[in-house]
Amino acid sequence: MPMFNIVIFGKPGSGKGTQADFLKNKYDLYHISTGDLFRKNISNKTKLGLEAMFYLDKGDLVPDSVTIKMLENEVLSNKDVNGYIFDGFPRTLNQAESLDSFLVSINLKINATIALDVNENELISRLLDRGKINNRSDDQDIEKIKNRFNEYNTKTSILIDFYQKQDKFFSVDGKGTVNDITSRLFDLVDSLI
Numbered sequence: 001m002p003m004f005n006i007v008i009f010g011k012p013g014s015g016k017g018t019q020a021d022f023l024k025n026k027y028d029l030y031h032i033s034t035g036d037l038f039r040k041n042i043s044n045k046t047k048l049g050l051e052a053m054f055y056l057d058k059g060d061l062v063p064d065s066v067t068i069k070m071l072e073n074e075v076l077s078n079k080d081v082n083g084y085i086f087d088g089f090p091r092t093l094n095q096a097e098s099l100d101s102f103l104v105s106i107n108l109k110i111n112a113t114i115a116l117d118v119n120e121n122e123l124i125s126r127l128l129d130r131g132k133i134n135n136r137s138d139d140q141d142i143e144k145i146k147n148r149f150n151e152y153n154t155k156t157s158i159l160i161d162f163y164q165k166q167d168k169f170f171s172v173d174g175k176g177t178v179n180d181i182t183s184r185l186f187d188l189v190d191s192l193i
């Protein structure tokens with residue numbers, strides 16, 4: 001299989017992380033979740049973590065300069081792979097443009113951006129449920145959840161147009177059981193490879 005790089009896209013709680021894991025295993029991809037990288041840095045109390053903590057706790061996006069550098073470092077330190085699945089990145093136009101030019105500089109490109117489509121009411125109940133079992137402060141507070149939707153709606157949703165213009169945007173119905181959604185994603189990726 002040729003190198004295949006996927007962006008998994010969607011609002012908070014849409015199942016990006018869960019589905020990225022299935023895609024990673026099935027297509028042997030390297031999974032990069034910027035949210036997980038931030039949380040790891042926060043729990044290890046690194047300089048980056050201390051910088052990011054404040055934003056994550058409010059549900060605000062971390063500034064592009066910090067996020068883009070972290071993402072590039074993660075790619076450059078994991079280069080011998082069959083492809084990447086970018087989960088939660090890019091989230092701004094600047095991040096998307098930087099990702100394209102960074103990938104070109106290492107002879108790679110995004111092959112497909114796949115959005116998981118779920119409505120906000122369903123997402124709020126999923127996130128509050130998730131907040132009961134993880135200890136993410138940003139999943140436990142309705143105002144923080146709404147702020148994350150607002151960040152998505154004002155800064156991230158424009159990327160649909162960005163990737164549509166490149167003929168790389170696909171949307172999958174994100175409602176139903178985890179298994180249903182996984183098979184929709186596998187069918188789509190199989191048709192693209």
Ligand code: AMP
Nearest residue numbers: 034035055056060061062067088089091
């Ligand atoms: P997630 O786990 O993807 O829901 O991300 C959790 C939080 O990490 C977000 O609310 C942001 O504060 C931060 N974050 C994750 N990815 C990004 C990104 N690409 N750009 C800016 N902030 C991000």
